[in-house]
Amino acid sequence: xxxxxxxxxxxxxxxxxxxxxxxxxxxxxxxxxxxxxxxxxxxxxxxxxxxxxxxxxxxxxxxxxxxxxxxxxxxxxxxxxxxxxxxxxxxxxxxxxxxxxxxxxxxxxxxxxxxxxxxxxxxxxxxxxxxxxxxxxxxxxxxxxxxxxxxxxxxxxxxxxxxxxxxxxxxxxxxxxxxxxxxxxxxxxxxxxxxxxxxxxxxxxxxxxxxxxxxxxxxxxxxxxxxxxxxxxxxxxxxxxxxxxxxxxxxxxxxxxxxxxxxxxxxxxxxxxxxxxxxxxxxxxxxxxxxxxxxxxxxxxxxxxxxxxxxxxxxxxxxxxxxxxxxxxxxxxxxxxxxxxxxxxxxxxxxxxxxxxxxxxxxxxxxxxxxxxxxxxxxxxxxxxxxxxxxxxxxxxxxxxxxxxxxxxxxxxxxxxxxxxxxxxxxxxxxxxxxxxxxxxxxxxxxxxxxxxxxxxxxxxxxxxxxxxxxxxxxxxxxxxxxxxxxxxxxxxxxxxxxxxxxxxxxxxxxxxxxxxxxxxxxxxxxxxxxxxxxx
Numbered sequence: 001x002x003x004x005x006x007x008x009x010x011x012x013x014x015x016x017x018x019x020x021x022x023x024x025x026x027x028x029x030x031x032x033x034x035x036x037x038x039x040x041x042x043x044x045x046x047x048x049x050x051x052x053x054x055x056x057x058x059x060x061x062x063x064x065x066x067x068x069x070x071x072x073x074x075x076x077x078x079x080x081x082x083x084x085x086x087x088x089x090x091x092x093x094x095x096x097x098x099x100x101x102x103x104x105x106x107x108x109x110x111x112x113x114x115x116x117x118x119x120x121x122x123x124x125x126x127x128x129x130x131x132x133x134x135x136x137x138x139x140x141x142x143x144x145x146x147x148x149x150x151x152x153x154x155x156x157x158x159x160x161x162x163x164x165x166x167x168x169x170x171x172x173x174x175x176x177x178x179x180x181x182x183x184x185x186x187x188x189x190x191x192x193x194x195x196x197x198x199x200x201x202x203x204x205x206x207x208x209x210x211x212x213x214x215x216x217x218x219x220x221x222x223x224x225x226x227x228x229x230x231x232x233x234x235x236x237x238x239x240x241x242x243x244x245x246x247x248x249x250x251x252x253x254x255x256x257x258x259x260x261x262x263x264x265x266x267x268x269x270x271x272x273x274x275x276x277x278x279x280x281x282x283x284x285x286x287x288x289x290x291x292x293x294x295x296x297x298x299x300x301x302x303x304x305x306x307x308x309x310x311x312x313x314x315x316x317x318x319x320x321x322x323x324x325x326x327x328x329x330x331x332x333x334x335x336x337x338x339x340x341x342x343x344x345x346x347x348x349x350x351x352x353x354x355x356x357x358x359x360x361x362x363x364x365x366x367x368x369x370x371x372x373x374x375x376x377x378x379x380x381x382x383x384x385x386x387x388x389x390x391x392x393x394x395x396x397x398x399x400x401x402x403x404x405x406x407x408x409x410x411x412x413x414x415x416x417x418x419x420x421x422x423x424x425x426x427x428x429x430x431x432x433x434x435x436x437x438x439x440x441x442x443x444x445x446x447x448x449x450x451x452x453x454x455x456x457x458x459x460x461x462x463x464x465x466x467x468x469x470x471x472x473x474x475x476x477x478x479x480x481x482x483x484x485x486x487x488x489x490x491x492x493x494x495x496x497x498x499x500x501x502x503x504x505x506x507x508x509x510x511x512x513x514x515x516x517x518x519x520x521x522x523x524x525x526x527x528x529x530x531x532x533x534x535x536x
Contacts, residue, residue, distance in 0.1 A: 025205030030145045031154050033203045034138040035161045037101045037196040040189050041131045042162045044108075046169030047176075047185055048073075048124075049306075050317045054182035061117040068121045071236050076128025078420040079228045083221050085136035085413025086273055090216070093140035093409055094206040098197060100134030105193025112183040132413075139412030143400050144207035149343060152397050156339020159392040163331030163385070170306070171321030178318065207405075219265055220273035227258035231421065235428040243432060274410055278403055284411075286519035287398030290351065291415060292422035293513035294391045297362055297506040298384075300426025304434065304499045305365075311469030312370055312492050326378040330385030331392075338390035339397075347394040347520045354394070355514035357387030359507045366503035370492040391517075398520045430502040431467075437498035438467045445490045451483065462491075469495040 023029055052066045059065075088096040107126040114120045138158070146154045176184040234251035241248045266272040279285045309320035334354075341350050361384035368377065396415050403411035442463050446454060454462065462472035471491040473484055 023203050025145065026203065027146045027150065027154065029199075029203045030141055030205070031157060033196065033199040034097065034141055035158060036192060036199065037097065037104075037134050038138050038158065039161050039165045040101075040104060040192045040196065041134055042165035043169050043172065044073075044127065044131070044189065046166055047173035048169075050170055050173030051177050051182040051185040054177050055117070055120065058182060059115075059117045059120070065117045065121070069117070069124055072121045073124040073128040073131075074236070074420065074424065075229060075232055076125045077132050078232045078417060078424070079225045080129050080132035081136060081417040081420065082224060082274055082410060082413035084132040085140070085409035085411070086216070086221075087133065088137045088140050088409030088412075089406060092206040093137040093144065094200070094204040096133050096409070097137035097141060097204065098200050100130045100132075100137060101193050101196045101200060103130030104134060105190050105197070108186040108189035108193070112186040132416075135416045136409050136412030139396070139400055139415065140409040141204060141207075143408040143412070144405060145205070148401075151401060152343040152347075152393065153336060153339040155397050155400070156336040156342075156393045159339075159389060159396065160332050160335035163335060163389060163392060164328055168321070168328060170317055170324070174317035174321055178316075217266075217269045217271060217273040220262060220269055223258050223262035223265060224273060227255050227262055228417070228421075230255035230258060232424050235424040238428050239431050239435065274414070275407065278407065278411070281402045282519055283398050283521045284402040286516050287395045287402070288414060288418050290355075290391065290395045290513055290516050290520065291399065291418035292425070293509055293516065294355075294358070294388065294395065295419045295422025296426035296429070297358060297510045297513075298388055298426070299423030300430040301362060301365065301384075301503055301506050303427050304430070304502055307469040307495075308368070308499060312495060323374065323377060324381060326382035327385040327388075330382045331389040334386050334389030335393050338393045341390075342394055342397060347398055348518060350390050351394040351398075351517035351520050352514050354387045354390035355510055355517050357383060358391065359387075359510035359514065361387055362503050362507035362510055366500045366507060368496070368499070370496050391513075394517075394520065426506065430506060433502045433505055434467050434498040435463070437501050438463050438494055441494050441497050442466055442490070445494050449486045449490045451486055451490065466491045466494050467498065469499075 048069065052069060055061060055069065056066050084096070084100075104127055107123045107130060110123045111120050111127070114123060139155075142154050142158060143151065172188075173185055176182075176188065230251045234248050234255065237251070238245075238248045263276065266274060266276050279288075305324070306320060309315045309323055310317065313320075315323065338350055338354070361380050364380040364383065368380070399415045399418075400408060400411045443459055446459065446462075465472040469492065471484070471488040473479065473487055478484060479487065
């Protein structure tokens with residue numbers, strides 16, 4: 001290929017390792033080992049949501065307590081990801097992965113043994129911190145173990161595991177909560193973690209670039225962690241506080257100021273936490289933006305799909321999970337297939353095509369109605385999975401493959417942080433879109449249905465229920481059946497209007513992401529493994 005400029009200041013690194021005989025360091029056995037650990041973390045991201053109501057009942061927790069079970073984990077994970085990736089680059093990804101797997105399993109067991117919600121929240125924070133160690137290390141191990149021409153296929157299978165685990169969480173969680181107890185949702189991580197630890201000790205081989213970092217950028221860690229915390233916290237609390245509230249604006253402003261200060265400091269640090277020269281690679285920058293936009297549509301949209309299936313169609317958590325199987329199945333099929341295709345033709349065309357498919361699927365989901373059948377839902381879910389799989393694989397390869405080997409952990413942390421930011425942003429923004437549409441439509445729909453006049457305060461309380469597809473009916477004091485039927489009809493119609501608008505916004509974002517995907521290109525390391533130069 002033609003010679004291209006390299007990132008300024010990039011130092012030569014060792015040639016990428018070739019597969020070695022025996023079990024230790026074997027590429028495909030390494031993939032199996034890290035996939036088991038990644039599966040544990042990805043499954044936990046959605047499985048716990050199913051257990052939250054049971055935890056609330058058993059431990060007498062408030063709604064705010066239950067929200068912290070999720071938010072504590074999310075905050076710890078998002079804040080620590082890039083720093084955790086740097087730890088892997090410094091001390092070795094094998095060691096970091098093993099510590100992450102062990103800590104995640106121990107924290108899971110501690111949650112299952114907890115007798116109060118405060119302990120559950122505290123150990124969920126530890127889960128997030130250990131999960132942050134594990135995820136970038138897994139990508140760093142794949143990046144260092146696989147030869148460049150097979151990295152795409154490895155990332156394809158890695159993406160398949162994440163997609164299947166994420167979508168399978170509600171099914172597994174529903175079965176465990178229904179037939180065992182809520183503690184089993186966490187105890188299941190213990191044998192999985194032990195298996196991942198044993199395989200890791202036997203199979204994983206530590207790879208370190210000759211010019212791996214030797215020191216830590218403590219001010220950079222503090223500034224970036226503060227920026228990420230303020231951003232994610234603002235996104236979590238914005239639906240409660242309001243987007244124009246002073247507290248929301250304060251945390252968003254603090255986040256922006258911290259990011260600016262972090263960027264300035266990184267240009268001065270001797271060994272920066274996140275070398276900004278990496279972003280001189282247009283493909284790496286495009287891959288990061290693409291990951292954020294993909295997660296925006298996927299996680300934000302999936303948030304409403306759960307309410308649609310359970311509260312509008314009246315499905316159980318297990319049934320709703322089963323209805324998402326077309327999405328899961330197509331992600332399982334398309335992820336490794338995308339890895340093979342990207343190896344042959346490069347990531348640009350597959351990524352653009354996949355984002356177009358994602359946009360079409362999201363537009364299709366915006367047209368669903370309260371009485372839409374399983375066949376129509378399955379069609380759009382399957383098309384969404386067909387689009388998301390290649391994006392997950394291609395964007396990850398573009399980010400990790402365009403970073404030098406000594407920054408593979410940081411690149412893995414960047415990829416995961418982009419997903420967390422995108423998912424949080426999608427849930428918050430699309431949630432605000434839903435709330436605004438419900439607030440606009442509910443009073444008129446209520447009046448048109450001939451329901452008894454309601455005060456502004458009563459409609460405000462009703463809107464909170466309608467925004468998640470639930471009819472605002474007091475089970476302890478239900479209205480007459482004919483009135484309850486009208487309330488249910490109004491609630492579902494109003495919710496569907498909000499969900500349709502939210503999916504339309506997500507589809508527009510996905511269409512914009514297709515344009516961003518046009519800037520993607522094959523990881524520079526695939527083209528020049530001997531020098532580790534980052535092409536721009």
